[in-house]
Amino acid sequence: MSIYSVDEYISRAKAYVAAGGENALRHACLELRYCIESIVYQKLGKVGKVLPRSVYRTWQPPQALKRLLSFEPHADQDATVSYCVPANDGAPSGEWSPLGDYRMFPVKWLNENYHKLGKFLHVPSLKEAESPAKVTAEMLHEIINEVERVASANVVMSVNMVAVEPCTVCQSDMYFSQAQVDAGSEIECYNEKCGAKHSIIKVGDKFRVERAGRFSMPCKRCGQRMAIEDIEHGEHKACWSCGQLHVFGWCCAAVPTTTDD
Numbered sequence: 001m002s003i004y005s006v007d008e009y010i011s012r013a014k015a016y017v018a019a020g021g022e023n024a025l026r027h028a029c030l031e032l033r034y035c036i037e038s039i040v041y042q043k044l045g046k047v048g049k050v051l052p053r054s055v056y057r058t059w060q061p062p063q064a065l066k067r068l069l070s071f072e073p074h075a076d077q078d079a080t081v082s083y084c085v086p087a088n089d090g091a092p093s094g095e096w097s098p099l100g101d102y103r104m105f106p107v108k109w110l111n112e113n114y115h116k117l118g119k120f121l122h123v124p125s126l127k128e129a130e131s132p133a134k135v136t137a138e139m140l141h142e143i144i145n146e147v148e149r150v151a152s153a154n155v156v157m158s159v160n161m162v163a164v165e166p167c168t169v170c171q172s173d174m175y176f177s178q179a180q181v182d183a184g185s186e187i188e189c190y191n192e193k194c195g196a197k198h199s200i201i202k203v204g205d206k207f208r209v210e211r212a213g214r215f216s217m218p219c220k221r222c223g224q225r226m227a228i229e230d231i232e233h234g235e236h237k238a239c240w241s242c243g244q245l246h247v248f249g250w251c252c253a254a255v256p257t258t259t260d261d
């Protein structure tokens with residue numbers, strides 16, 4: 001029995017692939033998408049109680065794994081978890097004993113394959129219909145192998161601390177881990193319409209988040225402040241609050257001249 005409880009879905013996916021034919025292969029895609037989603041969400045569910053389910057369930061797995069990587073920079077790499085007895089100062093000492101193996105999809109693999117499976121689950125758009133992607137048993141075998149590898153893990157690791165702070169621009173929640181505090185990382189507002197970047201400044205055993213050195217401007221319609229990060233000439237940006245579009249550009253104007261007469 002897999003730690004992620006996805007065995008049923010894997011067996012059904014295999015049965016559909018064995019049956020062959022376009023219709024059965026599509027059903028296999030659905031089972032495999034379900035496996036991937038289930039594994040990634042279960043991993044996110046371990047990220048402390050601070051990160052509510054209602055937040056991460058709105059993310060698609062590739063986005064979820066990207067967020068997870070910001071919490072745990074090695075979350076998409078396999079690892080062996082061991083344990084030992086700590087010394088009086090809390091540092092590890094004595095012999096390490098193996099506890100189990102942690103497995104996760106590499107984020108690049110997840111991006112490619114999650115979207116690939118999704119393509120076969122909807123009617124192709126006009127553009128896609130010109131050169132429709134073909135679902136093959138070989139492609140699904142490769143995906144099944146990777147899902148089985150990850151599902152063979154016997155440990156799901158979690159992050160030891162996740163903190164939440166409001167974005168200084170739109171007040172949406174921003175989540176980050178102790179690893180990010182220690183590294184003085186840059187974090188981004190979770191509201192995709194805002195995306196304001198902040199620095200985490202560690203002060204002793206505390207920290208604060210700030211946008212020092214970054215620019216924001218008031219919306220021309222509602223007056224709410226909008227974060228401006230790297231704006232290019234001619235770029236459009238909508239206000240996170242009212243949706244008003246703004247266009248940015250260099251302007252030139254005549255410099256008043258002083259005359260002697």
Ligand SMILES: [Zn+2]
Pocket residue numbers: 167168169170171172189190191194195196
């Ligand atoms: Zn924000």
Ligand SMILES: [Zn+2]
Pocket residue numbers: 219220221222223224239240241242243244
């Ligand atoms: Zn506005």
